[in-house]
Structure formats: C-alpha cells, structure tokens
Amino acid sequence: MTQRPLTTIGFDADDTLWQNxxxxxxxxxxxxxxxxxxxxxxxxxxxxxxxxxxxxxxxxxxxxxxxxxxxxxxxxxxxxxxxxxxxxxxxxxxxxxxAHPVETLPHVKETLEALAGNYLLVLITKGDLFDQERKLAQSGLGDFFDAVEIVSDKNASTYRRIFSKVGDGPERAMMVGNSLKSDIVPALAAGSFGVFVPHELTWALEHVEEPTEAPRFRKIGHLGELRGVIEGLS
Structure with a gap:
C-alpha cells in the first residue's frame, strides 16, 4: 500500500489562526x-x-x-x-x-473542521506560556488539535522533534504559518512541507526572503486555500 505523503499538519497560532x-x-x-x-x-x-x-x-x-x-x-x-x-x-x-479578546482569522474554523480526524493536527507556537494558553482557550479551537506545543523558539530541530513525536516524522508533515522565518524556512530545513499564509502585519524581526526555489514550499492567500494544496500532494 502506498503511504500518504502527509499525515501531520502543524499550525502557527498568532496571525495565522488569530489576530496578534x-x-x-x-x-x-x-x-x-x-x-x-x-x-x-x-x-x-x-x-x-x-x-x-x-x-x-x-x-x-x-x-x-x-x-x-x-x-x-x-x-x-x-x-x-x-x-x-x-x-x-x-x-x-x-x-x-x-487582555485583548481573541479574534480568529477568516476560514480558520472550517479548515480545521475539515482536516481534523483525517490528519494529526498540532498547534506549534512560541511566546509566553500563559498568554498562549489563554488565547487558545478563548479561541474555541483547542478541540481540533491532537497536540499543542508552546516552544521558546522555532528552528529545524524543533520541527524534527515535534513531528517525530506527534506524527510520522518531518518528511510526512506540513507546517502552516504567516512567518517565513519561524514557520516556513526551518520547517523546510527539517524536511517538511511549508505553507506560507501572509498576514498584512508581520513583526520586523520575522522578515526573510521567500524560499521560492524549495520544492516543498507553497504560498496561499488565506487558510481557505489550504485544502486545495493538501489535495494536490496526493
């Protein structure tokens, strides 16, 4: 039986799932x-x-x-x-x-609903532990995720460790996020797919060039387009 190319999908939180x-x-x-x-x-x-x-x-x-x-x-x-x-x-x-209320971004809930149960979903976010836990709880999205990882930094080692622990390794995983520097480039370096979802506001320290030559790099306009990208991998 042919293995599915993708079994695990990681999602960034801030400015990918909700406004930050x-x-x-x-x-x-x-x-x-x-x-x-x-x-x-x-x-x-x-x-x-x-x-x-x-x-x-x-x-x-x-x-x-x-x-x-x-x-x-x-x-x-x-x-x-x-x-x-x-x-x-x-x-x-x-x-x-x-204390700011959580504002989820467009297409988030329906996308997670469609993917949950068909893939292992893991939230991978960095930042203050209590604040990230607060935002996840207030978002109402927690039940969609099979695992939550709040990390001090995101690099290739981070993604290798998480995707090996939660799923079938980085080669059969995908990271989705709005930061090229934190979400996409290190996930690609780990051997995963990286799907860039640009946000209109991005912290200056997160800017790097798009890795357009990387074969596992994808870019979408909003999360509603993610399922089409995933279907294109099979």
Missing part, C-alpha cells in the same frame, strides 16, 4: 505617545525594536518581554529621567495587551 500583531502595533503607538515629549515617534519605535532584538535571548517572545523592552527603551530615550508615572502607564498598556 495589530494589538502590538496599537500598544506601540500608545507607547510612543507617552514619550512624545522626549523624542519623535520614529526614534522611539527604532529604539524599541533594538531593545527587543537585544532582549529576545533574555526574555524570549511574548508580551512580558515586550513590556520590559518598552520600559528599557523609555529609560534610554529619557536618559534615565523617565517619570514613575510613565513607567506605571507602560505597565498598564502591557497588561491591556494581555
């Missing part, structure tokens, strides 16, 4: 307004991005690290003279970011 980056952008706008007396918004945003780059190894991905990076940036922009009232406001907008 738009809330960070709104928070960053609030942050630049708080420091408007000290610098231009472009200068503040540039400083925040540099702080995030430095702090990824220390704090990882997620809202808590983002909030700490805002505080660090405020200290740098004001040369150590940031008022305590501003620090309090930064903590408040960070907490507000943790």
């Amino acid at each position: 980056e738009q809330f960070y952008r709104l928070t960053e706008q609030q942050f630049t307004e708080l420091l408007a007396d000290y610098a231009e918004s472009e200068t503040i945003s540039r400083g925040l991005l540099e702080a995030e780059k430095r702090n990824l190894r220390r704090y990882g991905f997620g809202i808590k690290g983002f909030t700490l990076s805002m505080i660090e940036t405020a200290i740098e922009i004001t040369q150590g003279e940031v008022p305590t009232t501003v620090i309090t406001q930064i903590l408040d907008i960070g907490r507000d970011l943790l």
Whole structure:
C-alpha cells in the first residue's frame, strides 16, 4: 500500500489562526505617545525594536518581554529621567495587551473542521506560556488539535522533534504559518512541507526572503486555500 505523503499538519497560532500583531502595533503607538515629549515617534519605535532584538535571548517572545523592552527603551530615550508615572502607564498598556479578546482569522474554523480526524493536527507556537494558553482557550479551537506545543523558539530541530513525536516524522508533515522565518524556512530545513499564509502585519524581526526555489514550499492567500494544496500532494 502506498503511504500518504502527509499525515501531520502543524499550525502557527498568532496571525495565522488569530489576530496578534495589530494589538502590538496599537500598544506601540500608545507607547510612543507617552514619550512624545522626549523624542519623535520614529526614534522611539527604532529604539524599541533594538531593545527587543537585544532582549529576545533574555526574555524570549511574548508580551512580558515586550513590556520590559518598552520600559528599557523609555529609560534610554529619557536618559534615565523617565517619570514613575510613565513607567506605571507602560505597565498598564502591557497588561491591556494581555487582555485583548481573541479574534480568529477568516476560514480558520472550517479548515480545521475539515482536516481534523483525517490528519494529526498540532498547534506549534512560541511566546509566553500563559498568554498562549489563554488565547487558545478563548479561541474555541483547542478541540481540533491532537497536540499543542508552546516552544521558546522555532528552528529545524524543533520541527524534527515535534513531528517525530506527534506524527510520522518531518518528511510526512506540513507546517502552516504567516512567518517565513519561524514557520516556513526551518520547517523546510527539517524536511517538511511549508505553507506560507501572509498576514498584512508581520513583526520586523520575522522578515526573510521567500524560499521560492524549495520544492516543498507553497504560498496561499488565506487558510481557505489550504485544502486545495493538501489535495494536490496526493
């Protein structure tokens, strides 16, 4: 009997299944307004991005690290003279970011419904453990997944380990996500299929070139097109 080319499908969470980056952008706008007396918004945003780059190894991905990076940036922009009232406001907008309701993206539920039971579905996301668990619970999508993996980073080793544990190995797996850097390129390196679903907003640190020459790379306009890609593999 011929083996199916695909048995396991991994899904990213933020900006693949539900909205995420738009809330960070709104928070960053609030942050630049708080420091408007000290610098231009472009200068503040540039400083925040540099702080995030430095702090990824220390704090990882997620809202808590983002909030700490805002505080660090405020200290740098004001040369150590940031008022305590501003620090309090930064903590408040960070907490507000943790409380945003979950907004699932178009075609998510019907796609997961169609695939569940026919394939092993695994949610693979990075970020703060409590925040990701909160969003998954509020999304109402948890029952579609056979496994949930909340990881500190996504690389080829991550996908090899998860797809070997949950499914039949990376060669018979697919990763679906909006980040080329985190979801697609390392999954391809692990030997899996990688389906890129662009989102209109993508964090600057997640930008890389599309691996258009990779034979297992696919690109779709929205998740509603995923089933057609899967059918084309058989």
